[in-house]
Amino acid sequence: MPQSVTLQREQKTDVYHNLGERLKETSRELCGIMFLYCSGNPPQLESRVRDFLQHESGLEIEVLKDSSTQTLAILLPGFTLDATHYQALLLKQYLQETMEDADPRITLTVFPGQVDPTPGVLKQMSESTRLSTSSDIHIFTKEEAIQEPGRILIVDNDDTIREFLTIRLKMQGFETLEALDGTSALELIEKWEPDLVLTELNLYGIDGLPFIHQIQQLPVENTPKIVVLTEQRVERTISQCFKNGVDDYVTKPFSPVELDARIHRCFH
Amino acid sequence: MVAIYYVMIVNILYFAIMGLSYRNISTIFRRSKYSSYNTLSGSELVPSVSLLVPAYNEELTIIENVYCLMTLNYPNYEVIVINDGSSDETLSVLISEFKLEKMSNPEIRGTIETNDMRGIYHNPDYPQLFIIDKVNGGKADSLNAGINFSHYPLISSIDADSLLEKDALIRMARMYMENPEEMVAIGGDVRIANGCLIENGAVKKVSLPRKIWPMFQSIEYLKAFLGGRIGWSHINGLVIVSGAFGLFRKDYVIAVGGYRGGYPGEDMNIIIKLHRYMLSHKLPYKVAFCPEAVCWTQAPDSYKIISNQRMRWGRGNLKNMIENRGMLFNPKYKVMGMITMPYNVLFETFNPYFRITGLLALIGYTLLDMTHWRILLTFFLLNFLSGYLLSVGAIILEEIAFRRFKKLSDLWKMLLFSALKFAGYHQLGVIWRVQGHIQYLRKNNSWGAMTRQSWKEESKTA
Numbered sequence: 001m002p003q004s005v006t007l008q009r010e011q012k013t014d015v016y017h018n019l020g021e022r023l024k025e026t027s028r029e030l031c032g033i034m035f036l037y038c039s040g041n042p043p044q045l046e047s048r049v050r051d052f053l054q055h056e057s058g059l060e061i062e063v064l065k066d067s068s069t070q071t072l073a074i075l076l077p078g079f080t081l082d083a084t085h086y087q088a089l090l091l092k093q094y095l096q097e098t099m100e101d102a103d104p105r106i107t108l109t110v111f112p113g114q115v116d117p118t119p120g121v122l123k124q125m126s127e128s129t130r131l132s133t134s135s136d137i138h139i140f141t142k143e144e145a146i147q148e149p150g151r152i153l154i155v156d157n158d159d160t161i162r163e164f165l166t167i168r169l170k171m172q173g174f175e176t177l178e179a180l181d182g183t184s185a186l187e188l189i190e191k192w193e194p195d196l197v198l199t200e201l202n203l204y205g206i207d208g209l210p211f212i213h214q215i216q217q218l219p220v221e222n223t224p225k226i227v228v229l230t231e232q233r234v235e236r237t238i239s240q241c242f243k244n245g246v247d248d249y250v251t252k253p254f255s256p257v258e259l260d261a262r263i264h265r266c267f268h
Numbered sequence: 269m270v271a272i273y274y275v276m277i278v279n280i281l282y283f284a285i286m287g288l289s290y291r292n293i294s295t296i297f298r299r300s301k302y303s304s305y306n307t308l309s310g311s312e313l314v315p316s317v318s319l320l321v322p323a324y325n326e327e328l329t330i331i332e333n334v335y336c337l338m339t340l341n342y343p344n345y346e347v348i349v350i351n352d353g354s355s356d357e358t359l360s361v362l363i364s365e366f367k368l369e370k371m372s373n374p375e376i377r378g379t380i381e382t383n384d385m386r387g388i389y390h391n392p393d394y395p396q397l398f399i400i401d402k403v404n405g406g407k408a409d410s411l412n413a414g415i416n417f418s419h420y421p422l423i424s425s426i427d428a429d430s431l432l433e434k435d436a437l438i439r440m441a442r443m444y445m446e447n448p449e450e451m452v453a454i455g456g457d458v459r460i461a462n463g464c465l466i467e468n469g470a471v472k473k474v475s476l477p478r479k480i481w482p483m484f485q486s487i488e489y490l491k492a493f494l495g496g497r498i499g500w501s502h503i504n505g506l507v508i509v510s511g512a513f514g515l516f517r518k519d520y521v522i523a524v525g526g527y528r529g530g531y532p533g534e535d536m537n538i539i540i541k542l543h544r545y546m547l548s549h550k551l552p553y554k555v556a557f558c559p560e561a562v563c564w565t566q567a568p569d570s571y572k573i574i575s576n577q578r579m580r581w582g583r584g585n586l587k588n589m590i591e592n593r594g595m596l597f598n599p600k601y602k603v604m605g606m607i608t609m610p611y612n613v614l615f616e617t618f619n620p621y622f623r624i625t626g627l628l629a630l631i632g633y634t635l636l637d638m639t640h641w642r643i644l645l646t647f648f649l650l651n652f653l654s655g656y657l658l659s660v661g662a663i664i665l666e667e668i669a670f671r672r673f674k675k676l677s678d679l680w681k682m683l684l685f686s687a688l689k690f691a692g693y694h695q696l697g698v699i700w701r702v703q704g705h706i707q708y709l710r711k712n713n714s715w716g717a718m719t720r721q722s723w724k725e726e727s728k729t730a
Contacts, residue, residue, distance in 0.1 A: 182339070183468060202309065204434070205468040207339045213393050231310035234343045240395070251310070 015066045016119040016126070019073055023117035032076035032084030033117075034108035035129040036091070041070045042099055049074065052094050053087065071126045081110040081139070088137050105129050107138045114142040120149040120173040127171055150267050151175045151192065153224070155185040155199035161229075161252075165198065168256060169263075182206035186214055194224050196247075196266055201230040201237070208237070212244050225266045229254060272647065274622050278615050279654040286661050288499030296498070297669040300439070300560035309341040309438040314445065316344040317437060317515065318418035322410035323428040324352040328722040329566075331365050333428055336469030338397060341434045342441070346396045348414045349428075353383075353404030362399050367391050378416025380526040382409050388417065406715070407511070408527035408534040415518060415526055423521065425535075427512040429720055430565040431461060431469060439561040440515045452542050453516045453555045455501075455509030457493050459672070460486040461564035471564050474672045476681055481574050482567040484693045487659055487686050494559060495662035501557035505608035507543075509555065511535030513563035520545065532715060533584020540592050543604045559669070566721065575700050580715065582704020589617050620698040620705075652690050659686035 023031060038045055046065055049072060053061045062075040076084055088106045095102045107129040111117045125140050132138060152174045154165045162178045169176050177192060179185035183205035189197060197215060201208050216223055225247045232238075233251050241249055248262045308314060319337055323330055330349070337347045351359045362368065368389035376385070383405035390398050402413050411425055422444070426432065436456060444451045463477035477483045500506045509516075511534065521527075524541040527534045539555060546553035568574040589612060596613060598605040614622075634644050663682055666672070673679060707713075 181468060202339070202341050202434070204339060204470050206335065208396075210338070210394050231306050232343060233310045234312050236344070252306075 015064060015073070016122040019064060019075075019122050020117050020119040022075070023111050030078055030080060030110065030112075032079030032081065032087070032108065032110045033122075033125075034074045034076070034084060034088050034091075034106055035126050036072040036074060037070065037105045037126075037130045037132075038095070038102055039105075040101070040103075042102060046072060048095075048098070049091065052091060056087070056090060066126060069126065069130055071130055073122070073126065079110065081108075081113065084108050084110055085137065085139065092137065103135060105132045105135065105138075107132065107140050109140040115140065123171070124173040127173075149173050149175045150196060151177075151194040152263070153177050153179060153185065153188055153192065153194040153197045153199075155179045155182070155197060155203065156229070157181065157200065157203060161200075164256075165229075168260070172260065180204070182211045182214075185211075186218065189215060189224060190218050190220060193220050193222070195222070196225045196227060196263065198227045198229055198263070201228055201232045201241075209240060209244060212241065212246060216245060227259075227263060227266060229259065272626075274626065275647075275651060275654075278619075281611060281615065282495075282654070282658055285499035286495045286658060288502045289495055289665060290661075292498050292502055293665055293669050296559055299442075300669070303439075303442055305341065305435050305438050305442065308442060309435070310343055312343065314343050314438070314441050315422050315448070316346075316420035317342065317422040317424050317441065318414070318420045318518075319345060319347045319424050319426055319437075320411055320414035320418065321347065321349045321426050321428050322352055322407050322414070323349055323354065323358055324404070324407070324410075325354045325356045325358060326428040326720060327354070327357045327361050328720045329429055330358055331361060332466075332469050332722075333431065334362070334366070334397065336431045337426065338394065339434065339469065340432060340437050342437045344420075345437065346398060346419060348398045348400060348418060350400045350402065350410040350414045352406070352410040353402060359389075359399070359401055363389060366394055366397060368397075368399060374417070376416050378412075378418070378522065380412040380416055380522065382413040382416065385413060385417075406529050408529040408531075411534070412526040412529070415521060418518065421518055422515060423518045424513070424515045425511060426563070427565060430458070430512045430563045431466070431471060432456075432513065433562045433564070434470065436513070436561040436563060437515075440558050443556060443558045443561075444515060447554060450552050450554045451517070451556060452520045452546060452553045453509050453514060453539060454561075455497065455506065455555075455557045456513035456515075456561040456563045457557075457559045458489055458510045458512045458563050458565055459493075460489055460567045462486075462567050462569060464564065473674075475675060476673070476678045477567070477569075479569045481569050481571065483681075483685050484689055485567040485574070487662075487682055487689060490666055490682075491659050491662040493557075494665040495658055497557040498559055498665075500608070501555070503603050503607070504554055504556075505603040506555045506557060507539060507604075507608050507612055508536040509539050509557075510563075512565050513561070516542075531584065531587050531713065532580045533588050536584060536588050537591075540588060540595070540604075544592065544595060544601070547601050547604060562672075575696075575703075578697060578700035579704035579707055582701035583708045583713075585612070585617055585701075586705050586708050589613050620702045623698055624702075655690060655694070656687055659689070 036049065046063055050063050060077065064073040076087060085108065088108050092104050092106060095104045107125050109115060115121050152169055154162050154176055156162050157180055166176050166178060177188060179188050181204035203211065206214060212226060215226060227248045228241055228246055229250045229252065231252045238249050247266050250259055250262060334347060334349060349362065368391045371388045371390050374388040383403040386401045386403065388398060388400050400413055400417055415423055440454050440456060443454055460477060460482050461471060462482035463475050464471045465473035477486055497506060520542055521538065524545045528537045542555065568577055595601045595605045595609050597610060630644055630647060634641055660683065
């Protein structure tokens with residue numbers, strides 16, 4: 001049900017937006033932030049965390065919840081990075097002791113610090129918490145942050161694929177737009193100037209190599225990077241694509257994780 | 269009395285063929301629904317195809333068509349447009365649109381005799397597109413020139429006034445790949461694009477034509493393709509693969525000497541020749557019809573053009589039958605010789621004469637009071653009902669398997685016009701065919717006028 005997905009997405013964006021605003025207001029003061037995610041969504045997690053931290057530190061801490069992903073954002077005003085890290089260690093130990101199968105994932109950083117608290121960065125931190133595979137506490141650094149949310153144009157005739165890619169890339173903090181066919185994609189690239197075009201090769205209007213050529217000849221300041229995501233598995237086409245300056249070529253059916261990695265590489 | 273027997277046999281045959289169509293429709297429906305064409309269209313294993321597009325004075329539609337053909341869902345293919353010495357700007361609009369340049373030393377491998385080629389144009393930015401410019405020599409000659417230049421083992425002839433659906437070619441190739449040894453030719457389903465909304469070289473919204481001539485043809489095509497050809501294909505007795513969209517094995521087309529020039533009906537001729545060649549060499553083979561591969565074509569929308577087209581068809585049909593009379597009732601030619609050819613001669617070629625004499629005889633009998641007027645009425649009703657039933661049968665086939673027409677009102681309209689067809693249009697068809705035969709006897713051998721409308725105007729007027 002696409003509608004419900006969109007709604008949730010909107011709501012979630014709001015959480016990070018508010019959080020970003022809040023941090024901006026107190027921009028001169030030091031503020032630690034950690035994101036906590038426990039798989040399986042244990043009950044009363046939020047209040048437990050609140051009680052524990054208040055009891056422990058005796059300070060005014062703030063806990064916000066992203067209700068669509070069940071990730072908690074904990075603001076620790078006045079905390080340095082070490083102090084935040086220490087609190088995170090305590091919290092992790094406490095959760096592991098009090099709840100049997102708790103498996104907390106924590107990502108933290110401090111503002112002002114290495115990164116700016118933009119909604120995109122916050123969202124990215126939250127996502128990396130949730131998707132983290134190691135139980136070690138993770139300190140979020142500048143290298144990880146996507147400086148500006150990259151703009152990605154998704155070109156595919158298939159509604160399902162477009163929706164899937166949009167959701168996934170947006171969660172990672174990218175700005176996305178969609179185009180159904182070659183001609184409208186070319187118009188959009190000229191108007192919107194995306195950093196990357198993620199495209200199928202089989203399109204209406206114009207497709208394949210002529211389409212790639214057209215993108216490269218558009219009068220835009222920075223020619224977008226091109227990642228091809230297609231059913232087309234003919235070797236000759238693949239090598240011709242690379243010869244014509246395509247940055248990467250992924251065939252369908254594709255692994256989303258691999259695609260993420262390839263897209264991220266294009267941005268660095 | 270002969271007339272009544274004739275009508276009865278015709279109708280029994282028609283219904284038998286349609287029955288075969290019905291037997292096959294569920295298979296067709298399932299294979300078009302569940303085949304994963306997308307995966308196939310990216311596979312290295314699908315054979316490469318050369319699309320041959322003969323173009324004579326097509327400056328209005330050619331660009332749109334080439335764009336349409338270049339964006340097919342197909343792994344490996346080339347588009348060869350053959351400019352048959354057009355007197356309009358066909359060649360120059362192509363050159364300027366695709367920034368083509370004359371190839372300095374093109375390699376032409378085929379050996380079929382054709383008129384002189386003036387040059388081959390290409391742009392490396394569009395690696396799959398080639399334009400052959402040649403001295404005017406007719407459609408068959410252009411196709412032969414295309415065959416000579418083509419690089420791939422399969423060829424597909426496509427009319428320059430037709431748009432292929434994105435999946436059409438891969439659907440055909442899927443059928444070919446079922447039995448690549450025996451498939452020698454596959455025909456596609458041709459539908460009338462008049463009235464449909466066309467965008468970006470693709471049919472966006474299907475609806476029936478507004479004008480009356482295309483409307484009748486729409487039903488006629490539906491009946492011929494779905495009601496007839498599925499059945500004929502089942503018994504391997506197809507006598508024609510539409511010139512608008514067909515796929516052929518290049519080696520066999522060359523083996524039978526390519527397309528025959530100098531006369532219309534080259535699309536029927538090549539199929540008969542293929543049948544003949546394969547049967548006389550005792551090779552197992554199949555000529556198939558692929559109803560899920562759809563090609564949209566512009567139907568003539570004025571009396572003059574349509575009558576011209578039909579006379580040309582009549583002429584071509586007669587010529588082909590006379591040329592291949594040796595196959596008639598020749599058991600060596602199996603289904604072709606025993607069923608298809610006799611059927612075509614008796615019920616297609618000579619159909620008008622039987623009808624006219626039968627009608628005259630009946631009227632004569634009635635006037636002379638030899639039969640009752642009731643018999644005459646029964647005869648007419650019987651004729652009408654069976655014809656109508658066949659049209660309705662085709663519409664039902666369409667609804668079972670394809671459902672391209674989304675609007676309910678279109679269905680009612682089709683049912684209405686299937687009936688109206690018998691009040692005038694049907695009779696005109698008979699007359700046109702006779703006129704075609706007269707042309708043949710007078711050795712009038714022109715292609716006749718064929719006008720084109722730009723696709724854009726087409727969708728505006730729709």
